[in-house]
Amino acid sequence: MGSSSRILIIGAAGYIGRHVAKASLALGHPTFLLIRDSTASAKPDKAQLLDSFKTAGANLIGGSLEDHASLVEAVKKVDIVISTVGGEEIASQFNIIKAIKEVGTIQRFLPSEFGNDVDNSHAVEPAKSVFELKAKVRRAIEAEGIPYTYVSSNCFAGYFLPTLAQPGLTAPPRDKVVILGDGNAKAVYVNEEDIGVFTIKAVDDPRTLNKTLYLRLPANTLSFNEVVSLWEKKIDKTLEKVYIPDEQVLTLIAETPFPGNIGIAIGHSIFVKGDQTNFEIGPDGVEASQLYPDVKYTTVAEYLSKFV
Amino acid sequence: MGSSSRILIIGAAGYIGRHVAKASLALGHPTFLLIRDSTASAKPDKAQLLDSFKTAGANLIGGSLEDHASLVEAVKKVDIVISTVGGEEIASQFNIIKAIKEVGTIQRFLPSEFGNDVDNSHAVEPAKSVFELKAKVRRAIEAEGIPYTYVSSNCFAGYFLPTLAQPGLTAPPRDKVVILGDGNAKAVYVNEEDIGVFTIKAVDDPRTLNKTLYLRLPANTLSFNEVVSLWEKKIDKTLEKVYIPDEQVLTLIAETPFPGNIGIAIGHSIFVKGDQTNFEIGPDGVEASQLYPDVKYTTVAEYLSKFV
Numbered sequence: 039m040g041s042s043s044r045i046l047i048i049g050a051a052g053y054i055g056r057h058v059a060k061a062s063l064a065l066g067h068p069t070f071l072l073i074r075d076s077t078a079s080a081k082p083d084k085a086q087l088l089d090s091f092k093t094a095g096a097n098l099i100g101g102s103l104e105d106h107a108s109l110v111e112a113v114k115k116v117d118i119v120i121s122t123v124g125g126e127e128i129a130s131q132f133n134i135i136k137a138i139k140e141v142g143t144i145q146r147f148l149p150s151e152f153g154n155d156v157d158n159s160h161a162v163e164p165a166k167s168v169f170e171l172k173a174k175v176r177r178a179i180e181a182e183g184i185p186y187t188y189v190s191s192n193c194f195a196g197y198f199l200p201t202l203a204q205p206g207l208t209a210p211p212r213d214k215v216v217i218l219g220d221g222n223a224k225a226v227y228v229n230e231e232d233i234g235v236f237t238i239k240a241v242d243d244p245r246t247l248n249k250t251l252y253l254r255l256p257a258n259t260l261s262f263n264e265v266v267s268l269w270e271k272k273i274d275k276t277l278e279k280v281y282i283p284d285e286q287v288l289t290l291i292a293e294t295p296f297p298g299n300i301g302i303a304i305g306h307s308i309f310v311k312g313d314q315t316n317f318e319i320g321p322d323g324v325e326a327s328q329l330y331p332d333v334k335y336t337t338v339a340e341y342l343s344k345f346v
Numbered sequence: 347m348g349s350s351s352r353i354l355i356i357g358a359a360g361y362i363g364r365h366v367a368k369a370s371l372a373l374g375h376p377t378f379l380l381i382r383d384s385t386a387s388a389k390p391d392k393a394q395l396l397d398s399f400k401t402a403g404a405n406l407i408g409g410s411l412e413d414h415a416s417l418v419e420a421v422k423k424v425d426i427v428i429s430t431v432g433g434e435e436i437a438s439q440f441n442i443i444k445a446i447k448e449v450g451t452i453q454r455f456l457p458s459e460f461g462n463d464v465d466n467s468h469a470v471e472p473a474k475s476v477f478e479l480k481a482k483v484r485r486a487i488e489a490e491g492i493p494y495t496y497v498s499s500n501c502f503a504g505y506f507l508p509t510l511a512q513p514g515l516t517a518p519p520r521d522k523v524v525i526l527g528d529g530n531a532k533a534v535y536v537n538e539e540d541i542g543v544f545t546i547k548a549v550d551d552p553r554t555l556n557k558t559l560y561l562r563l564p565a566n567t568l569s570f571n572e573v574v575s576l577w578e579k580k581i582d583k584t585l586e587k588v589y590i591p592d593e594q595v596l597t598l599i600a601e602t603p604f605p606g607n608i609g610i611a612i613g614h615s616i617f618v619k620g621d622q623t624n625f626e627i628g629p630d631g632v633e634a635s636q637l638y639p640d641v642k643y644t645t646v647a648e649y650l651s652k653f654v
Contacts, residue, residue: 053603083597125604126472164434168605197603206514289391295361295505296433297476297608304605 043145043242044068044116048103048123048134050091051084054152054194055122057234062120063094065238070097072112103130109137113144118241120148128171132178139182146185146241149175152233154304155190155250155323160311162291165303187240188250191233192226192314195258199227199341202269203262203305210269210345214278218287218305221263221279223312228253229336236326236333243329250323254315257337262309268339272346284310351453351550352376352424356411356431356442358399359392362460362502363430365542370428371402373546378405380420411438417445421452426549428456436479440486447490454493454549457483460541462612463498463558463631468619470599473611495548496558499541500534500622503566507535507649510577511570511613518577518653522586526595526613529571529587531620536561537644544634544641551637558631562623565645570617576647580654592618 045062049055050071062069071091092098099115101108103123113119119138121131131149138144149172154161156169157176179186201207202215228236236253240246260268270276282290287310291302307313319325327335353370357363358379370377379399400406407423409416411431421427427446429439439457446452457480462469464477465484487494509515510523544561548554568576578584590598595618599610615621627633635643 051600053601053607082593084600124472124607126475126608164432167434194603197606204514206512285390292359292392293361295502297605297612298505299361299432300434300605300608 042066042068043118044070045118045120045238045241046070046072046112046116048072048119048121049127049150050096050122051087052122052124054230054233056087057230058120058122058237059091059096059234060231061234061238063091063096065235067238068097068116069095070099070112070115072101072109073098074100074102103127103133106133106137109133110140113137113141117144118146118148119144120237120241121150122152123150125168128168128175131175135175135178135182135184138184144184146187146247147179148187148189148237148241149179151188152191154192154307154313155188155252155317157250158317159307159313160316161307161313162288162303164296164300165307168300168304185247187246187248189233189237189240189253190250191228191236191253193228193308194233195227195229195336195338195341199265199338200345202266210342211277212273212275214280215266216280216282217262217266217309218282219284219310220281221266221309222261223309224259224261224315225308225312226254226314227258227260227265227338227341228255229341232333232335236330239330239333240326245329246324248322251326251329252319252323253326254319255327255335257339258335259315260338265338269342272342350374350376351426352378353426353428353546353549354378354380354420354424356380356427356429357435357458358404358430359395360430360432362538362541364395365538366428366430366545367399367404367542368539369542369546371399371404373543375546376405376424377403378407378420378423380409380417381406382408382410411435411441414441414445417441418448421445421449425452426454426456427452428545428549429458430460431458433476436476436483439483443483443486443490443492446492452492454495454555455487456495456497456545456549457487459496460499462500462615462621463496463560463625465558466625467615467621468624469615469621470596470611472604472608473615476608476612493555495554495556497541497545497548497561498558499536499544499561501536501616502541503535503537503644503646503649507573507646508653510574518650519585520581520583522588523574524588524590525570525574525617526590527592527618528589529574529617530569531617532567532569532623533616533620534562534622535566535568535573535646535649536563537649540641540643544638547638547641548634553637554632556630559634559637560627560631561634562627563635563643565647566643567623568646573646577650580650
């Protein structure tokens with residue numbers, strides 16, 4: 039298929055979907071975006087974003103996950119389906135699986151993942167349920183025999199680095215930093231644009247067929263202490279460090295009401311349990327920077343420079 | 347039944363469940379708590395909490411929502427079932443409905459609500475899906491003909507007031523406050539202990555049978571501007587106010603990845619749309635402070651005093 043494979047993106051206006059759509063267009067794929075009619079009118083910024091995709095050559099298709107006929111029509115137009123729906127719509131992806139099965143010609147499906155590897159998780163509730171639902175979607179894809187790639191892109195750089203994961207800040211802290219656990223578990227921070235590029239590189243690569251694509255970028259695989267240290271060097275200042283031990287994080291999760299508890303539980307999985315790096319990539323996985331050494335990804339050090 | 351009605355609480359170690367359990371014991375109800383065996387050993391603080399309930403006379407029953415037989419056994423022991431499961435376990439409540447239906451003797455079921463009235467909502471995604479799932483649970487209860495009370499307790503005081511809803515703070519701000527919308531929509535702030543007491547008062551009250559119990563406490567039904575003003579008077583200082591207009595809040599929701607977007611979308615529903623107070627209580631609802639004028643609830647003014 040090469041670079042001419044036709045791609046449908048479901049959720050292209052979302053946080054990560056917009057970067058996947060940009061990469062698909064930039065890398066020359068005929069790009070189709072499934073768009074709920076109502077959303078464009080509701081949010082001017084979203085309409086503007088969709089207009090920019092249209093100008094860049096994207097084909098906008100009206101439809102939704104709840105409208106089976108629209109979904110089937112959209113799936114029929116393409117070779118590859120990428121879902122980037124939000125965390126609250128994970129279960130709706132069973133509708134995509136049904137449509138792909140019905141159409142029967144899709145050569146690769148990438149469900150909405152873009153985080154921790156949900157098959158290698160030590161998360162506690164409520165993150166546990168969130169990850170298990172993604173795992174259920176994986177099992178349904180496999181049961182239907184649909185060719186797939188799961189993109190485990192680990193931490194969104196733009197979510198964690200601008201504040202060093204300190205709630206309420208708008209820039210990295212210059213006095214004090216709160217650290218979950220002992221700060222030694224390694225996580226992987228990936229720029230959202232790079233997630234888009236690696237994802238599109240993988241969509242028709244035979245090496246990623248029925249595999250998990252791990253974005254375990256060497257320069258960005260860092261412990262939280264290492265991230266803080268990088269930042270300290272940049273601002274030439276030592277921060278006060280407040281470590282929250284495992285038990286105390288668990289108590290915090292139990293005593294924080296929904297939905298605040300989800301984010302803490304995900305943080306516990308990443309920063310205390312080390313779930314992004316505490317396993318070796320097995321025969322069912324491939325590593326993105328090894329497959330695509332030509333992609334010059336943004337490093338954490340570069341990312342942090344803009345906040346100095 | 348009076349005060350001797352037997353109560354089963356599912357989720358008693360959780361954020362709101364612990365207050366419901368305390369109130370049940372304090373008001374003299376034979377109190378049964380469904381406890382997952384594994385949780386007590388995993389978290390020392392939780393074990394300590396459960397021990398304190400045991401000492402106060404609670405009957406701890408091993409079991410879980412996934413173990414139908416255990417659920418049926420627990421339901422058989424009581425007259426009333428209260429679910430206080432977390433936001434991620436809302437769908438698991440269909441299992442409780444099944445068990446209640448099978449046992450056939452339950453005189454009242456209170457599903458896990460304890461927030462906005464999900465049948466009067468203008469929430470956008472991802473909060474919309476969260477609320478719709480609670481509404482589906484309501485419809486399932488009604489379809490099975492199970493006697494119910496829905497407790498719409500609005501904002502947890504302990505979640506919003508200690509920081510005036512400013513992420514990352516540990517005390518109310520003394521310089522600047524960010525306000526969603528124009529700050530004029532009225533919300534209701536209720537102390538968690540009071541939620542527990544009003545809930546238990548309602549469980550065997552014929553006036554709350556098949557009704558929604560709204561905690562629309564007059565002294566605590568305040569616009570965000572009024573809450574800020576109360577705080578300003580207490581610290582004798584005027585805060586800088588940064589208002590985020592509706593459109594900008596919608597953009598923020600769209601551009602924040604899961605799970606951070608849920609909290610903002612809930613905030614949008616409460617503080618921009620005014621979903622806690624923008625409707626009149628109809629014939630299917632009753633107001634808690636009118637039914638139970640003897641309950642001396644904590645006012646927002648009193649609550650804020652402890653931070654001065």
